Amino acid sequence: AVNGGQLHDAKSELNKNIPEITVTNLEGTYLVFLDLRKIIPIDKVKEFIQDKCNLAIDFGEWFGKNVKGFIRINLATDPQIVKKAVGNIISEYKKLN
Secondary structure: OHHHHHHHHHHHHHHHHOOOOEEOOOOOOOEEEEEOOOOOOHHHHHHHHHHHOOOOOEEHHHOOHHHOOEEEEEOOOOHHHHHHHHHHHHHHHHHHO
């Protein structure tokens, strides 16, 4: 499946570069949650993702308090877009450290 392949690629790239980010498994959907709580203070996630990484994604708190500090990425898009999004997160994270 395309989505499974994109999930695998995104997950392995993030695990290699920022192992502190937890990537959820797909549960019959093309949407994946990334848990950023170990790398970014919860109140800085929006600033990091929107202003630094230049990404328009869904924020976890839109789905409930228990996923605040997470972001949700849609994998049902061009693989190059997913690759660029993951690359932006990695490069901006490295600038912080």
